[in-house]
Amino acid sequence: MVAPILPLNLTSIEVRRSGRTILGPLSHRLEGRGISILMGPNGSGKTTLLKTMHGIERPTRGQIDWQITAEEARLRQAFVFQTPTILRRSVLDNIAFPLLLRGVPRKSAQTTAAELGEKVGLGKVLQQSAMVLSGGEKQKLALARALILAPDVLFLDEPCANLDSRATRDIEAILCDARDRGTRIVMATHDHGQARRLADEIWFLHAGKLIESTPKTQFFDAPQSAMARAYLKGDLLP
Amino acid sequence: MDKIWEALYQAARLIFGFDPDLVEITLLSLQVTVTATLIASAIGLPLGAWLVVNRFRYRRIVIAIINALMGLPPVVVGLFVYIMLSRSGPFGVLGLLFTPTAMIIAQVIIITPIIVSISHQAIRELWADYHDLLISLNATRLQRVMTLIKDGRRALLTAALAGFGRAIGEVGAIMIVGGNIDHVTRVLTTAIALETGKGEFGLALALGFVLIGMAILVNLAVHGLSRTERGSRW
Numbered sequence: 001m002v003a004p005i006l007p008l009n010l011t012s013i014e015v016r017r018s019g020r021t022i023l024g025p026l027s028h029r030l031e032g033r034g035i036s037i038l039m040g041p042n043g044s045g046k047t048t049l050l051k052t053m054h055g056i057e058r059p060t061r062g063q064i065d066w067q068i069t070a071e072e073a074r075l076r077q078a079f080v081f082q083t084p085t086i087l088r089r090s091v092l093d094n095i096a097f098p099l100l101l102r103g104v105p106r107k108s109a110q111t112t113a114a115e116l117g118e119k120v121g122l123g124k125v126l127q128q129s130a131m132v133l134s135g136g137e138k139q140k141l142a143l144a145r146a147l148i149l150a151p152d153v154l155f156l157d158e159p160c161a162n163l164d165s166r167a168t169r170d171i172e173a174i175l176c177d178a179r180d181r182g183t184r185i186v187m188a189t190h191d192h193g194q195a196r197r198l199a200d201e202i203w204f205l206h207a208g209k210l211i212e213s214t215p216k217t218q219f220f221d222a223p224q225s226a227m228a229r230a231y232l233k234g235d236l237l238p
Numbered sequence: 239m240d241k242i243w244e245a246l247y248q249a250a251r252l253i254f255g256f257d258p259d260l261v262e263i264t265l266l267s268l269q270v271t272v273t274a275t276l277i278a279s280a281i282g283l284p285l286g287a288w289l290v291v292n293r294f295r296y297r298r299i300v301i302a303i304i305n306a307l308m309g310l311p312p313v314v315v316g317l318f319v320y321i322m323l324s325r326s327g328p329f330g331v332l333g334l335l336f337t338p339t340a341m342i343i344a345q346v347i348i349i350t351p352i353i354v355s356i357s358h359q360a361i362r363e364l365w366a367d368y369h370d371l372l373i374s375l376n377a378t379r380l381q382r383v384m385t386l387i388k389d390g391r392r393a394l395l396t397a398a399l400a401g402f403g404r405a406i407g408e409v410g411a412i413m414i415v416g417g418n419i420d421h422v423t424r425v426l427t428t429a430i431a432l433e434t435g436k437g438e439f440g441l442a443l444a445l446g447f448v449l450i451g452m453a454i455l456v457n458l459a460v461h462g463l464s465r466t467e468r469g470s471r472w
Contacts, residue, residue, distance in 0.1 A: 085371035
């Protein structure tokens with residue numbers, strides 16, 4: 001039995017960059033199963049919060065506590081960036097890359113990567129250079145690469161920004177599949193429709209503060225804060 | 239112009255006649271420079287990548303010094319190596335002065351800064367691209383460097399070829415430490431200098447054409463083997 005990684009406790013974390021507070025102070029707890037969606041206008045701190053939780057952005061103040069040490073926790077999470085980082089290699093080698101870093105022999109890494117690539121719909125392009133993929137394919141590749149280590153927690157930063165509905169549907173299907181297999185997903189998005197489709201709970205951020213964190217239905221039907229009401233109505237927030 | 243036609247004719251005669259002296263000189267040129275390029279690449283490419291992924295206090299200064307060393311006058315390098323290897327120098331006991339090994343040492347010193355600097359520039363852009371992913375995947379420092387070297391290999395090849403280009407045409411340093419001894423340390427560039435000094439412009443020019451032709455061949459061969467400059471990207 002592997003020690004559980006969650007809940008994750010964030011205690012008054014604050015991120016300041018060049019004298020400006022871009023996140024926090026913020027305290028929250030990530031637990032349970034399912035998909036949490038971060039919503040909020042640009043600059044509200046969604047990306048910073050994701051990166052801080054993942055541990056690639058260092059908070060100026062505050063505590064981030066997993067149930068295991070931070071180093072162990074890092075190995076059991078993955079992050080999908082808004083603009084996928086594509087290694088100048090074949091699609092197959094891109095997906096296999098995290099396994100290679102963990103010392104898995106090349107052959108077996110490629111076998112696993114090929115299966116996963118097939119599953120996310122990249123079966124036909126596995127041997128191609130990843131640099132020539134379309135935007136949707138690149139994001140699927142990034143997703144497959146994030147999932148290949150079967151992470152306990154998966155962070156995604158607007159993975160479907162700039163994708164058409166078909167690619168978005170494919171990616172959502174992959175995410176739901178990962179969720180069903182027990183991966184805890186935290187994802188930022190601007191897309192209300194996507195939030196309605198995927199979310200179990202919504203974290204609503206504004207100006208670096210967590211304004212509310214409520215189950216999806218409640219958020220969309222009866223948001224508690226005036227700020228969230230205005231955001232959902234489509235008003236431009238200050 | 240007559241001189242040039244004459245030289246071309248003489249070059250052709252030397253090459254197609256497989257003049258044994260020419261073959262020997264050319265092979266020694268290749269041997270010295272290829273060895274120097276390999277050694278300098280083994281030092282310079284990882285160092286260039288290492289300088290990209292490591293943030294340390296004097297990083298800027300180190301990079302500035304390496305960039306400055308690109309302009310190192312070969313004669314000065316030659317003199318320095320000469321002093322080090324001469325009988326009374328610290329490495330005199332090795333008896334390396336006036337051997338091809340001494341020439342290799344001098345060329346390594348001359349081209350390593352070039353290879354470090356060019357590979358550093360190239361790898362830096364790749365690192366900007368890969369940074370977030372490699373950090374997120376918890377790659378170790380060594381893994382980061384190896385990944386950058388592997389995926390930046392084409393740019394690194396250019397760095398190595400730039401080093402080769404500088405070394406193959408270099409004369410000042412190897413003249414001093416090699417001594418241009420016939421059948422021992424005479425290479426194309428030192429032979430050209432000698433023939434020019436003797437007034438044998440035709441032969442000197444002919445050797446020059448051989449040198450240029452060889453440099454082109456080496457570049458073509460390397461690109462051919464590594465399949466660069468083929469696909470539309472990378």
